Every structure is written in structure tokens, then in C-alpha cells.
Amino acid sequence: MGWEIVDRFLFAPLAPILGVILFWSIQLLLIESMKHLLRKIWSKHQSLCRFTNLVGLFFQAFSHAIGYTITKCGVSHFYISVDESKVEPKRQAKGAVEWITKVFLFIGPFFVPALLIFILLLLGCNAAFKVPAGSFYTFSDGLIVFGNSLSYFSQKFIELLVNLDFLNPFHVFFLLFLIFIGLGIRPLYIGREEKRKINIIYDLQNIKNLLSERPVYIISVFAFFYILYYICLFFNLNWYINLMLFFGWLSIISIVAIIIAHLIILLVKSTDQICPFWNLLPYVTLFISYGLSRLVFYSLSFQYSISIVIMLISTFIVTLFLKRVKTNKLKTKASIKKLKDLEVEEIGNRRGSSKR
């Protein structure tokens, strides 16, 4: 009984918080992976990298401006370019207000872009958001409720994506918007040139400083979560879990958007290795395979999903084939290892004949 009370009052509220942190960490890792990919195509596709940077900086500045607006500091100056963004308050923030604006600056860019997709989904696909009827009582219960809701949402969201009709302009705009969000969830560099310090460590360092420099505030935030949980517990309300689910949904939207952006960047990177003219073929395959699949499977109820799957598979196969056959790199018919073995054998034969 004693352990149950400790679990209910001390550990249970932590379950959804840990869930949110877990998904946010996955998001952070994926962002880092995308930055790594972008760096690889940096020299050949500076315009694309500049574009992603601009989008990232825009969301960063936007989050910062929201922070100043919510805290009633006001925005006196809003500047955004490809290289940098600047948001200045009308009134200098101090104490807790300053801390809140910093929270928006450092954590906002991870959630604000996904919020835009969330609003679109709320308008167009609100069936994806299943919320529990009441509160939860234990740590494991919290994890299960949180996990179930998120898994249901993920399933519905993926269903929505694989059933997108690319002959419908609104669906195409939605996908483009999702890619736009995925590409710009975090800027690649700040300043004129690429700076490698703007990475996961830099982000985590900023957040760590934010938490450690004013421990009172972070304790206050936790206290707020606990109080909200206790209120929900006593009145059997779902507010607390809904709040945490909201952040979970945003993380999942971001993760999916980043994965789609990954696919785009991977395609660009792969086509760079294919020699000119042939490198257009994967892009052509992308459109033609989809169009043909739609024609072939016109009468089927699952024509959208099968067409997307065929489009992805055929583009992947064509790209892989071209990479093996039509690469920019110098290739010999025999592998280097085989050539080396042949060379050693030849030298050995020569030595043998000279000795004789």
C-alpha cells in the first residue's frame, strides 16, 4: 500500500514527462542526422542549404517573437535573413519573464513548426487525436495511456500520409508544407558561413544553461505539473495527460516531417553521385511511376497507398542501379582488391622468371 501511494503521488506524474523527453530526444537525434546529411550536400547545393537555414531561422525568430509577445514585452525589431535573425523586445525582460522568453527561444523551434501541421490536422483529421477519458493513477498506467494515445495518433497520421492523393493539389500542398517544416525545424548554421558548433551539443548546452542558471524556475515548472496532476487525480480530469500528449503529438509530427525531409535529401545526395543527364532519371521515375501506378490501380480502393509504395520502391531501385552503373567516380571492371592480387601475382611471376 505504501509503495502504491509513493508511486501514485511521486512517480506517476513523471511518466508522461519522460515520454515527452524520449520523443524529443529522438527528434534531436534526427535533426542532427539531417544536419549531417545537409553538410554532405553543402558544396553542391548551397541554395538548398541556404533555404533550409532561412526556414530554420524564421521559426527560431518566430518562436522568440511569440515568447516576447506572450510575456507582454512586445517586439520592437524583427529581422530575418538567410544568415541571421534578430528579435528585439520593446521592454527588456527580467527575471522569470526573461527565462520564459529564453525557453521559447531554445525549445520553441523544436515544437512551433510542428504546431502549424498540428493545426492543419486538427482542422482536417481530428479523428487522429484520441484522448483518455480521465486521469491515470500509477507510473506504468501513465506510460500505457501516453503510449497508447501516441501510437494511435502515429497510426492515423501515417495512414493519412500513405493515402495522400498526389493528383489532388491540396494534398500536394500539404506534403510540400510537411517537407518545408521538416527541412527547417532547426537552422544548419548561423552567420555567413557554416559553423559546426551549432549542433546537438550546442542545443543541449543552451538548454542545460537555461535550466541550471535559475533552478528555482525549473522547480516551479515541475511544481506546476505536479499540482496540475493532483487536481486531475482528485477530480478525475484528463487535462494533465492531454497537455503532455500535446507535446508528444508535436514531437511525432516533427519526427515524421524530418524523416520525409531525410528522404528528399538522400535522393539529392544520391543523384549527385550519378553522372549528368542520368541524374535526372530518379526524379523522372518518381513522377512517372506514380502516374502509371495510379492508372494501373485505378479501380482499387487502396490505389493511393499502393501508388506511393510503388513510387518509392521504383525510385529507390532506379537510383541504386544508376549509382552502380553511371557514377561520377572512376571505376574499374575488376575490384581494386582483385587488381592488387593480380599485380602481386604478376610481380611474383616476373621475379620467378628472372631468377631462372
Added chain:
Amino acid sequence: MGIEEDLLKDEHLEKELKPHPFSFFSLQSIALFLILWGIIFGWLVNFSGYWTGFESFLKDFFGSFVLLPVLLVWWVVTLAGGVVLSLVFIRWRIFFIYIFVLAVGTIIMFIGGWSNVYNVFLPVYLICIGLLGVFIIDWYRRSHKYIITNFRVIFKGGLIRKRERTLRYDKITDIESSQGILGQIFDFGTIIPITQSGFGLGKDTSFAAMGVGGTAKKRFGLFGIFGGSKEVQTPRARTYYELHGIYPYREVKKLIESLVQGNVIIPYQKEQVEYQKEQLDIQKQMKALLEKQLELKNQDEEES
């Protein structure tokens, strides 16, 4: 005609430039809107589920004459786009071009007997006009040529009427440069050289007016209007009189600035004064040496 034929004696080519393909995006957006709306309209009329319901409603309301409301939607949305673009670019001619395009399309449809296949004709017509617009704008872009030499900048442009401007670096007093969002992404920008005569400067005018009217029924009518306007000088030139959307922006800007700096008269004059000072010093030293020599000679003569 080759560029070499344009060059003067001792003049050599530094760079030959053309505007970046995206530098005329503001103009292209006028045509792109037609393409985009054509695609959406085509999808709405032919494939969308929304339209089926709307069409049955129209049939209940208009009977067999469904074409009229369809044409109305086609006209209204296109003109709404025209109004927005006209307001954004402050050019009402865009709105009138759209009216012309729609009127021509409607006439062709009725005269050509295409009205029974309006669901294909209307979107295809818009897409074709949009594509034609994109090609014409790109043709116009390609007509521009900027030649930067060690003496001057030659600007050439124009589709039918060919225009040309030659600007010597010593006549440039000021350089205005700008880069939009697309320019920042694709590294192109516009450089406007302003001359002593003010070539390269335009005017932004804002006007405010207020009127008071009286009714005819009253014995004493009153009518008056008062207002005012403000003008601000701003760097502005035609695309063929400025370095419009040039790529790579920073490199060209640096080149132009260094060429202008090299032709500025003040540093040259300063150099001349320094040289003259050096000459004067040498002459003074020589004079002093000659005087000393003369003194020594006089001393020798006195001693002998």
C-alpha cells in the same frame, strides 16, 4: 555581334552578366498564378468530389445552363488574384491583363464551340496562357546583357526596342544594392549605379485627400477637397538600366566598387600632390647641395 566589337582601345572585359533566372520572379508570379489556378480549377471541375455536389446544386438552381456559374467562378477567382497581385506590385495593368485574358478565353470558347467541353477548355486555356507568360518573361530576361569592362558598364536590354546605356565609373556617385529573400537563397541581387545627374533615382509618391460635400436640397451647398502628397527619392531604374538580379552578387558588387574606387579622381589627385611634394623635396635638396658646392668653390678661390 561580339562583345569585342563594342570595346574601345585598351578596354578589356571584366565580366559579362545576365540576370539570374529567378530574378524576374515577381513578374513570373503573374503567369505562375494562372498556371496554379488552372491546375486547381481543372482538378476541381474534373476530379474533385466537392464539385460533384456543387454541380448537382447548380443543376437544381440553373437547370441545364450550368456553364454560367462555372464561368463566374473562373472569372471571379482569376480577377481576385489579379487584384491581389496588382495591389502587391502597385501596377493595375496586371488586373487589366487578366481581364483581357479572361475575355479572350470566353470569346474563343463560345466562337470555337468549346462550351460543351468547358471543363477541359477553361483550365487548359489558363495553363497555356500561364506557360506562354513564363516563356515571354524568360525571353525578356534573356534579352538583358550587362558588360563590365575596366572603363565602363554597358547595359543592354529590351525585347523589341533594344535599349543600351553606357556608364563610366567616374560618373558614378553612389551605388545602391539590394537582395531579396530569393536573392539571398540563390546568391543574386540588384546593383543600381546612381550618376551625378540623378540617373538611377526614382520617386515614391504617397497622396492623401479629403473631401467635404453639401446636398443640393439645402440652400447653402458646400464642396471642397483638400489634401497633400509626399515624394521620397529612392534608387530605382529599369531592369535594362541597372545590374538586375546579377549572379554571383557579392563578387560583382566588390568588382564594381573596386572599379569605381579606382576611377575616383580624389585618390588620383592625392597621389599627384604626393609626387609633386617628393619632387619639390628633391629639388630643395639639390639646391642646397649646389649652394654648398658654390660656397666650397668660393672658399677655394679665396684661399688660392
